[in-house]
Every structure is written in structure tokens, then in C-alpha cells.
Amino acid sequence: MPDFCAAYGCSNERNEKTKQQGITFHRFPSDKQRRQSWTIALRREGFEPKDRTVLCSCHFRPEDFDKTGQTVRLRQGAIPSIFKFPDHLSKQPSSSRLSRTSNKATEESPQPWSNMPVKGFVGQNLFHESISDHQYALEPVKAKEKLAVYQENMEKLRRDLRNAKDRERRQKKTLDFYSDLPVELFKHDHAFTPAQREFALTLHLHGPKAYTYLRETMKIPLPHPHTLLKWMQTVDAKPGLNTSLLDMLQRQKNENPARYGRVCLVLDGMSIRRQVQYDSHKQTMVGFEDLGSGIDETTVAREALVFMVVGLQGHWKMPIAFYFISSLKPETQRILLLHALEALHERGIKVVCITMDGHISNINMCTMLGCQLKLNQPLKTHFVHPSSGENVFVIMDPCHLLKLARNMLQAYSSIVSPAGTIKWKYISQLNDVQEHEGLHAANKITRKHIDFEGQKMKVSVAAQTLSRSVAMALRMLMEAGHPQFEECSSTIEFLQLVIQALNPFEQSLLSVNASGIKMVFAQSTLSLT
Numbered sequence: 001m002p003d004f005c006a007a008y009g010c011s012n013e014r015n016e017k018t019k020q021q022g023i024t025f026h027r028f029p030s031d032k033q034r035r036q037s038w039t040i041a042l043r044r045e046g047f048e049p050k051d052r053t054v055l056c057s058c059h060f061r062p063e064d065f066d067k068t069g070q071t072v073r074l075r076q077g078a079i080p081s082i083f084k085f086p087d088h089l090s091k092q093p094s095s096s097r098l099s100r101t102s103n104k105a106t107e108e109s110p111q112p113w114s115n116m117p118v119k120g121f122v123g124q125n126l127f128h129e130s131i132s133d134h135q136y137a138l139e140p141v142k143a144k145e146k147l148a149v150y151q152e153n154m155e156k157l158r159r160d161l162r163n164a165k166d167r168e169r170r171q172k173k174t175l176d177f178y179s180d181l182p183v184e185l186f187k188h189d190h191a192f193t194p195a196q197r198e199f200a201l202t203l204h205l206h207g208p209k210a211y212t213y214l215r216e217t218m219k220i221p222l223p224h225p226h227t228l229l230k231w232m233q234t235v236d237a238k239p240g241l242n243t244s245l246l247d248m249l250q251r252q253k254n255e256n257p258a259r260y261g262r263v264c265l266v267l268d269g270m271s272i273r274r275q276v277q278y279d280s281h282k283q284t285m286v287g288f289e290d291l292g293s294g295i296d297e298t299t300v301a302r303e304a305l306v307f308m309v310v311g312l313q314g315h316w317k318m319p320i321a322f323y324f325i326s327s328l329k330p331e332t333q334r335i336l337l338l339h340a341l342e343a344l345h346e347r348g349i350k351v352v353c354i355t356m357d358g359h360i361s362n363i364n365m366c367t368m369l370g371c372q373l374k375l376n377q378p379l380k381t382h383f384v385h386p387s388s389g390e391n392v393f394v395i396m397d398p399c400h401l402l403k404l405a406r407n408m409l410q411a412y413s414s415i416v417s418p419a420g421t422i423k424w425k426y427i428s429q430l431n432d433v434q435e436h437e438g439l440h441a442a443n444k445i446t447r448k449h450i451d452f453e454g455q456k457m458k459v460s461v462a463a464q465t466l467s468r469s470v471a472m473a474l475r476m477l478m479e480a481g482h483p484q485f486e487e488c489s490s491t492i493e494f495l496q497l498v499i500q501a502l503n504p505f506e507q508s509l510l511s512v513n514a515s516g517i518k519m520v521f522a523q524s525t526l527s528l529t
Helices: 018-021 033-044 102-110 122-131 138-178 192-205 208-216 227-234 242-255 330-345 360-369 399-411 423-435 457-463 466-478 489-502 507-512 516-521
Strands: 025-028 054-056 260-271 275-280 285-286 288-291 295-300 303-311 317-325 350-356 382-384 391-396 414-417 420-423
Touching: 138 208, 138 288, 192 208, 192 227, 208 227, 242 317, 260 330, 288 489, 303 330, 317 330, 330 350, 330 360, 360 391, 399 457, 399 489, 414 489, 420 489, 423 466, 466 489
Parallel strands: 260 350, 350 391
Antiparallel strands: 025 054, 260 303, 275 285, 288 295, 288 317, 303 317, 382 391, 414 420
């Protein structure tokens, strides 16, 4: 659609000819005030500009243009002023006056623009005067909006002032509390005494801001907060039983026996970097083998054996001992375990069971304690407590056992059992078939479950591999006559045995429609078993 100039008597059209002549076309501004100024300047009765209405550059002064860029633009506030009006449009229409004084002023005052060319009609302020006679008056809606904004700001300032006064009042109470502070206690020559350290730590604990005010404003010679942090870092946490934590656990047990009276003792070893370094707080070399009785400076430790108690009721756990070891014998580990059981018994805490992984040293230790966990012999999963004489049960970590079973099957590829040969290849072939068909037989087996070298420690990967859904998928393929799964019945039976061994409460879970393994120990579940 062609664009024509909207000015009176102008027939310029946006085309190649006008473009070669250097004539540019400009749309009416979107600002209502400037848009009205342009409309008044055109002096066309009943004219309302549209979104595509334009004026050509012939109606603007040269100083109205900005030609610094590649595109010719109008400057901010530019108003068209060059027109060729007929005689009846040569005079500028004036707005009607309402008061007698204003009408008289209009009649007596000369109108300089009446006999001047249209260029004199350009001034933006002049247009504003012609639009309205009282520009200082506010519209009721806008005035109400501004009033609401001002009231909201005033309320915010009042609230800030009230909060500031409350803070000032609290600070005055805090300062009054410290008005009798014995400043003479902190007169020292070189180092702070133990009494000064304890007082400074207590003071900072009750009010850090007040402590900073007393130190920086009142110039009381208190130690820097970084010094306090360094003092708190010098807690003696040497290898062995931590009596501080055991005493704290005893206090908790006295306050709440049901929550802290019965625990499970967990022990596990973790690898550490072989390194010897100097401890400036203890002024000794650390990193050697240490069983709590002293450092053996001939052997560098490479593992840490940790003892931790976990509450049978409530979600809490607490480490009570650790040891630096290089290689631990089952007899030594048995002695350390008995020491932990006796220390807990002395504080009135009953150890119901012990949980550990299936490492050979742990199995040998349980055998020395009186358990029987080896094959071809009657199973015995408890031993007698050295102090109370009650039975303490041994529970191997199911997560670790699940990973061991998966790793064993993958490492040996095939295992001979009385029912036949158990093979890892059937699980691998199941993944290949699912990838080829693009469908999963209601299981989560993917490539990461087959090549799990980078995810050996993830229990979920092992659980999804030796799962009920994998056993059902293998059985479906075997019954469907798939040639690759004709002899996988032994592998299916192995998976079912693993599932049954690691989920002894499955029937109880199904019977009460429980939503989690914690529901196994619910009262409704125990009443059914």
C-alpha cells in the first residue's frame, strides 16, 4: 500500500523518485502529546492520524533532523512547521477562554504568530499553551494514583523508622547489660589466660554484635573474632574413643531414654591418602598408624576405621571413635569393637545390633566373637555382649552385599550352581535386545548397567541390575522361545534368590500396602508377622 504525505496540499509519495530526491517520510509519534502537536500543526479539521500516517521531510526544518547515522531521523521534540496553507487556514486557531480576565487578555494582547509564517508556530511550548489553558491542573485519576504512591512510601518510611527505634532500644538494653564489664580482666602482657579465653568465648556466643561494639567502639582489649575461631579449632580429636561425644550422648539418653537408649553400632573403613604432616596445635607429626594408645612412627596409615552409633528411633547418628590403620587384623578389630561396646554400656546405652560390610576381615572378626557366617555350617548371627550378657546381632550391609554379588557375576562371567550355570551374558544380551527393538520390557537396564566401571559405588545401579523386573524380562524372553535366552533359567533363579535374601520383609510390605522400608517396623506390620 503506497504511503502519501498527510500534509495539506502535499502529494509526495514514498517511491524511488522521492528517495532519489532525498525526501524521507516519518510516521506520527506514539507519544500522545507530541502526536496531538503534529495534528494541530496540520490544521486539518476532523483529521485523526493512523499508525501508518506519515509526513514527508519537506515540512520540517533542517535543524529538526539527525543525520549522524546511516538513517535520517527526527530529533526528539521536532514538530512540522513548513506548510503552504490557503488563506482561511493561515491563522492559528486559538483555544477558547473561560474567564473574563483571560478573554480580555486575549483581545488586548497582540498575537505575534498571526502575521508570521508557519515557522513561528513551531515552538513546543506554544502548542502546549494552545492545547489547554490550565496545564497545572491534575486529572483526578492521576492525582489519586500519585497520592496512593506517596502514602505507600510514607508508610514504608514510618515502618523503617519504627524498626530503627526498636533496634536502638535493644542495643541500649544490651549495652546496659555489659555496663559492669570487668575491663581489668583483659589487661595482659603477652598471651590471654584460660579465664580470659573462656570469658571472651562466652561473651561472643551471647552477643556477636555487642562484642564487636565493645571491642571497636569502646576500645576494650578483647581478642579478635578470628582469634576466637582459632581457639575453638584446637579441640582435641585424637584417634580413639571420643569421651566428649560419649558423655554428651549419655546426657541426651538421660533426658530422652526412648530416643537415645537403643542404638545400632556401625563400623566401616575408608581409604585415606598416605601423607605425613606436622600438626601445629598438637606439635606432633600426624599421618602414622594410631589405635588411640599412641603413634607408631614406623608405619604410615592408609585407612581410617570409623565407629558410629545410629538411633533405632529418630533420625540421628554420631561418630564415637576412629583409628588410623595400615592393615588391621581381625583380632585387633575385635578388641576395638569390644572397647566401644563396653564404653556405651557404661553410659547406659544398649547396642542392639552391629552393621558392617561383607569384607573377609569383618567375617573373621564375627567368627572370633562367636558368630557362624560361613557355608555348610549352622547359621548364627549373634554373639554375647561382653558386659551385659545379652545377644548382639550382626547385620551385613545389604547395599554392599548387593554390589558384591553384581561385581562377582560380572567378573567371573559364569558361576556354576546346583541348578545350572549362572551367566552375566544374559543380562548383557537383554540390554542388546532392548536397544535393537527400541523398547524396554518393564525394566531399567541400560548401557550404564552393563559397563558400570565408573559407577561401581552406586547402589541404585546394582539394585536395578539384580532386580525382579530383570528376572521377569528374562523369563518372558525364555518362554517366548528367543534363541539367545533358551538356557537362562539358572540366572533367573539366582536373581530371585538375591531378591529374596535382600528383601525379607517383602510379604509384610505387600500386606500392609506400605510406602517405604521404614514401614516394616511399624506396629501394624509387626502384628502381622
